[in-house]
Amino acid sequence: MRTPIIAGNWKMYKTVHEAIAFTKEFRQLVKDVHGVEVVVAPPFTALHAVVEAARSSPVAVAGQNLHWERDGAFTGEVSAAMLHEAGAEYVIIGHSERRRLFGETDGNVNRKVVAALAGELTPIVCIGETLEERESSRTLDVLDRQIKEGLDGLSASQVAGLVIAYEPVWAIGTGRNATPQQAQEAHAHIRGRVRQWFGAEAADKCRILYGGSVKPDNIRDLRAQPDVDGALVGGASLDPKGFSAIVRDGSRR
Ligand code: 13P
Numbered sequence: 001m002r003t004p005i006i007a008g009n010w011k012m013y014k015t016v017h018e019a020i021a022f023t024k025e026f027r028q029l030v031k032d033v034h035g036v037e038v039v040v041a042p043p044f045t046a047l048h049a050v051v052e053a054a055r056s057s058p059v060a061v062a063g064q065n066l067h068w069e070r071d072g073a074f075t076g077e078v079s080a081a082m083l084h085e086a087g088a089e090y091v092i093i094g095h096s097e098r099r100r101l102f103g104e105t106d107g108n109v110n111r112k113v114v115a116a117l118a119g120e121l122t123p124i125v126c127i128g129e130t131l132e133e134r135e136s137s138r139t140l141d142v143l144d145r146q147i148k149e150g151l152d153g154l155s156a157s158q159v160a161g162l163v164i165a166y167e168p169v170w171a172i173g174t175g176r177n178a179t180p181q182q183a184q185e186a187h188a189h190i191r192g193r194v195r196q197w198f199g200a201e202a203a204d205k206c207r208i209l210y211g212g213s214v215k216p217d218n219i220r221d222l223r224a225q226p227d228v229d230g231a232l233v234g235g236a237s238l239d240p241k242g243f244s245a246i247v248r249d250g251s252r253r
Helices: 016-029 044-053 080-086 096-102 106-118 131-135 139-150 156-160 180-198 200-205 219-223 240-250
Strands: 005-009 037-041 059-063 090-093 122-127 163-166 207-211 230-233
Touching (some): 005 090, 005 207, 005 240, 016 059, 016 240, 044 059, 044 080, 080 106, 090 106, 106 122, 106 139, 122 139, 131 139, 156 180, 163 180, 180 200, 180 207, 180 219, 219 230, 219 240, 230 240
Parallel strands (some): 005 037, 005 230, 122 163, 207 230
16 A cells, blocks of 8 residues: 655745745644645755654655755755755656746656656656647657656665655646646556566556645545555645645545
């Protein structure tokens, strides 16, 4: 059995003060939730404050990005070692906003995944097609390329510990989520490729999250799908009550 994960990607929202206020309220709301890993990804400035505010609670913390080098002259960048020391346990890699707005490639994603694993962080690797790619029937080819290049060179046991987030770009921040059937179809394809390229154990253990307009009112139907192991939530993770409702319903099928 795979333990589900409900993760909130705060993107460029919340100051330190706001992040602490969220965490104090949210940890109370999820304190009796079991059988689910609960993760929030604050901006770097608030990461350590959230780690402190979430101490001795079920809430774990993720970075939203990292650089693949350990340190060096890379203005504006943060390394796996820095995230790990600040208390992060996970890191989001290859989000479509980073690919689209900041030129991140599958090659960069691969270097970052390798660095995250070396730095004892669990990578949450984001993949997903644009609307144009879906409409021209290229969805599965795009997913194949992102998996093959993004996870290139990893061992089966490393892939078993990974989290993959399927986030169709057309569903992010649009209020237009994939139907549970569309999500299941993509997730089953992804798991099938992981099986083919990394073996049965990796495929059975790796968690595949859905992301794109997840809300309290659609998480249940998404989680009812056999290959949807949780969610990566953007906008709806900013409100403690709404996000705790998603955690609650996302913790079970
Ligand atoms: P929304 O939930 O706001 O659509 O964002 C999804 C996302 O990008 C999570 O990483």
